Amino acid sequence: MSDSVNVPVEALHAYGVEALVTTGMTYSDACIVADKLVLADSWGTFTHGNKLLGGYLKRLEAGGTDPLGQAQVASEGPAWTIVDGGNAMGQIGCDFAMRKAIELADTAGVAYVGVRNTNHFGAAGVYPTMAAEANMIGIAMANDIPSVCAPGSRQAIMGTNPLAYAIPAGSHPPILLDIATSTVAGGKVYAATQRGETIPGDWVIDSDGRPTTDGSLYPLNAALAPMTGHKGYGIALLHEHLAGVLTGASIGWQVLNWIFDDQTKPTGHGAAFIVINPSAMSPLAKFHERVDGLIDEIHAAPTADGVESVLVPGEMEWQRRKIALAKGIELPPDVTAKLRKLDKRLGLKPDWLT
């Protein structure tokens, strides 16, 4: 077993870049990917940070993801773009797409940018954060290989098709939500099974289409349950259309699992971004003031016993990031174990990991 390790964000970033360029990826592309992995880790979203680095490298080395792939505009209009992700890493195609959306929304006020021929894009929240940094509202969606049931089905119908958004505030950090459209992520089911625990009845559906508390059935003989049944299924289906159907990406079972499926073949993921530019519509200061006012109203609301304050989405993440920037990121044992395993192969031996 590994133990947790403290690492400065710069050192973790440098390690990610060094690891990625071993696949032939350019330094600047590696920086884009490392930026996003470190951002997720600094939020405490360790499931979607550098824990994924080893898996990403496997695909890059096997050729399923192209280390030299370049995103480009496939077609465009006054307020929209369809991006071909060039089968580069998801972070490359989606960073390109979000930059494009911000650029378009700067003049048009709103923009839709869809991406096809891309890959697992990591933590969905990193893209809307780019919009919030530009003082715009950003929304990110993606599709994925089905792992989530629909009401009445006995197998997975939709991917976990995430939703993330960020809204810039004035005196507060941006509001930031990043969720899967399933009741819980698959990782939570694995974790409960590893601890030998049963799971709540609304997490997983067995292969007869019935709720089960036996998490060990997942994923071979069970699928995740959609959040609040038809509601999560319906939202996932919207994402499937904006990220997949409209962009020309793979849809439903055409999408490959980036971890378990053939590592030499593109996964075919799609993604979609919507950006809305408040300053095109009214003075930015007024918008900031209204967002701050709403956050202050929420903070002042009466709380349940033992709760200090009602939070807005992202508050905990920005608090953790502040600590991470000042004192380093405390990588938990499951992450350090993955990174040590990866480094056994790469031999980069950073001092903080050994």
Place this chain on the structure above:
Amino acid sequence: MSDSVNVPVEALHAYGVEALVTTGMTYSDACIVADKLVLADSWGTFTHGNKLLGGYLKRLEAGGTDPLGQAQVASEGPAWTIVDGGNAMGQIGCDFAMRKAIELADTAGVAYVGVRNTNHFGAAGVYPTMAAEANMIGIAMANDIPSVCAPGSRQAIMGTNPLAYAIPAGSHPPILLDIATSTVAGGKVYAATQRGETIPGDWVIDSDGRPTTDGSLYPLNAALAPMTGHKGYGIALLHEHLAGVLTGASIGWQVLNWIFDDQTKPTGHGAAFIVINPSAMSPLAKFHERVDGLIDEIHAAPTADGVESVLVPGEMEWQRRKIALAKGIELPPDVTAKLRKLDKRLGLKPDWLT
């Protein structure tokens, strides 16, 4: 007690128009409102159809809603508009806004239209349906007076802030979702209480911030629970921003309850619409084919015992509408009771209601 009544859609529409014009509303505005109420009833969404007519009339007569209010453009850009709903009925301001969004998306490919100074807009799904009829993807959002908790709060923080979308298909009817961001609508809690039943533990939060199975506490001493906790809360907060913060509408507790609050004052609701035009991005036939293909894949998926077919959102609603158009709408007793009560006052005495 009333019984259920069968009424042809045309007769129900004519009645709605006749009732609305008694308030001084123009014939054409009354038609817009009646269209939407009848559409909801024809879907079987009786909670948001003509059941609301009496309540709407009360506000119109008391002056809280302006029967002669006109929606107009407050500000606009290449792909966005902020609409002032003129404190007309929500259906008037939001019909205007959705038409605007469709018009903008026709050239820009995507559009955002926000509305302020509007009212309860009825069934959210009627607006995206307008986009689907124009072969575009439509999304509708709104805010409302808080009735839903956030994680850790002991009172309502957000409204039920609904989400609706519609996606045009080729050989299938449009995909159509219309949901509140709470676990269930308040109406379900009332209904269970009236039947003397306890409610599931994830529907309502008591005034100590704890889940309760006692539905009778709602709404005075309890609030609705957000769908899947932080997920529904987070989505509601996005809608609050797009429909309220960005448009200049009332926000949070500034919004008035259209039924229970002062009938002489505007409610201040906001709404937001996003339209994406697939035919700006690729041939429409190709888009239709891909949507149809995904629907067919879902229909062919293995089902749980007793389930004939996995459905896409809206299928049941379009099936009910088909029957309604052919054989009339079977209005349930709670709706006919409301309409009889209303007509006692108006004295219009349509033959199907007596």
